[in-house]
């Protein structure tokens with residue numbers, strides 16, 4: 001699968017920590033905030049989960065000399081959630097304890113883990129109030145989860161959702177997903193605690209900007225979040241408008257599953273890979 005690396009490179013900030021830190025510094029200097037993801041997911045043993053935990057802790061040690069705090073995005077499947085809730089909780093708490101001024105947010109994964117991720121967040125939030133979570137607009141359950149997070153004042157990142165889910169639990173039609181996204185974004189912007197609106201969908205962003213203006217919501221009440229390497233023009237535009245823009249910055253050697261999700265999102269990406277394979 002190394003053959004996919006030229007494509008992956010666009011979406012990841014490096015395969016190792018020093019390279020990623022250089023890119024994070026550059027983004028910070030350009031005015032962006034970052035949320036850092038040490039790539040990896042679906043661990044199958046306590047040793048793999050402990051390695052993932054230690055990689056996050058190594059990142060946090062390296063950030064001790066960094067001028068500004070960062071946000072960390074953590075996948076609970078990487079910390080052992082799929083096979084041992086309590087072990088996962090210990091691993092994640094070790095990361096949160098090491099985080100200091102940096103904040104931690106749980107990414108949302110496939111629907112087999114949705115409830116576990118929400119439970120873990122609710123479990124840990126009281127002791128760690130800056131802990132945040134991601135929700136996916138394509139899931140029917142998400143409006144209820146958003147209400148729970150608002151009630152607990154937990155910071156939510158709203159995205160469309162990147163996994164293949166069945167129609168009994170998830171909207172399939174892009175227009176339905178968009179409508180639900182906009183509905184949830186408006187609820188979060190009005191009632192949520194520091195929500196993050198995570199999309200590159202310009203139609204949705206225009207609607208969100210109209211809502212913000214109508215409701216007189218200030219730039220310091222929320223974030224826009226976009227993925228590293230995706231729509232840099234839009235990232236810059238939102239920054240130029242005076243909004244806080246946070247970039248999701250993944251790095252590490254386990255780049256394949258993340259890259260495959262980015263590949264599947266756009267047929268142009270698949271064409272790019274096919275063309276580069278033909279050129280080989």
Ligand code: FDA
Nearest residue numbers: 107108134159160161162198199200201225226248262265
């Ligand atoms: P959409 O897919 O309609 O894309 C809009 C435009 O953005 C496209 O027309 C294209 O120009 C550009 N674009 C989008 N994806 C691209 C790609 N792969 N390559 C090139 N251009 C692309 N999902 C999840 O399930 N759990 C999570 O925790 C997260 N976390 C997360 C954090 C952040 C900061 C973001 C922005 C996204 C996520 N996601 C996620 C992914 C999300 O669910 C979704 O799959 C992608 O953001 C793509 O959807 P858009 O809303 O951008 O719209």
